[in-house]
Amino acid sequence: MKADQLLENEYGSAFHTYIEQAGEGxxxxxxxxxxxxxxxxxxxxxxxxxxxxxxxxxxxxKEIIQHVIDTERIFAYRALRISRNDKTPLSGFDENEYIVNTDSNQRNIQSLLTELSAVRHSNLFLYKSFSEEQLKRIGTASNNEISVRALGFVTIGHQKHHQRIFEERYL
Known part of the structure; x- marks a missing residue:
């Protein structure tokens, strides 16, 4: 399944930019x-x-990498809940409050990258465990309809979005 194969009803407009950035694979x-x-x-x-x-x-x-980690965890939690047919609407989160309440700037970069890798590998196991039916399930997150598989592509696109910001504004 590739991002361009997602159906229009599988994600709201709030997620469109990330889906577009997810890649072709x-x-x-x-x-x-x-x-x-x-x-x-x-x-x-x-x-x-x-x-x-x-x-x-x-x-x-460092704070952006922590944000990518936190966001990936939240997206995975949403994917898990929706895959299990939980119909409870899932709320958004205030990313600025999350960053204020971390010590990411006190951490070394390798620690952050190791954590990101661990989170992603855990999420790879999660996504590999989903059936086709589970991947297509749709729930509500941040007041938008979204499928489990769309959440996977949003995770990728969100990370790539921040990598582009590094290139454009930090380097």
């Missing part, structure tokens, strides 16, 4: 490849950039 392949690409990319960032902010009140690279 199969969901599982893209989850694997995008992780390796991201880690390799981050490991090549000069050390003096990890605590850099391009403007006041903007996040550092």
């Amino acid at each position: 199969d969901l599982i392949e893209e989850l694997e490849i995008s992780l390796h690409d991201f880690i390799k990319f981050v490991q090549n960032i000069p050390m003096d950039k990890f605590d850099f902010r391009y403007a006041e009140a903007k996040w550092t690279i």
Whole structure:
């Protein structure tokens, strides 16, 4: 299953940008490849950039990586709930409050990348466990309809979105 094979009813407009950025490959392949690409990319960032902010009140690279980790966990939780046919609407979250309540800037970059890798590998097991029927199930998250498989592509696109921000505003 590829992102361009998703049906229009599988995700709301709020997720469209991330779906577009997910890549052209199969969901599982893209989850694997995008992780390796991201880690390799981050490991090549000069050390003096990890605590850099391009403007006041903007996040550092370390904070953005923590945000990617937190968001991936939330998307996986949503995918799990929806895959199990839980019809409860799932609320959004305030990413700024999440970052304020972390110590990501006190962590070293390898610790953050190791955590991201562990989260992604766990989510790969989760996505590989889903049946075709479970992948197609649709629930409500952040007041938008979304399928389990669309959440997988949103996870990939969200990570790629932030990698582009690193390239455009931090390096």
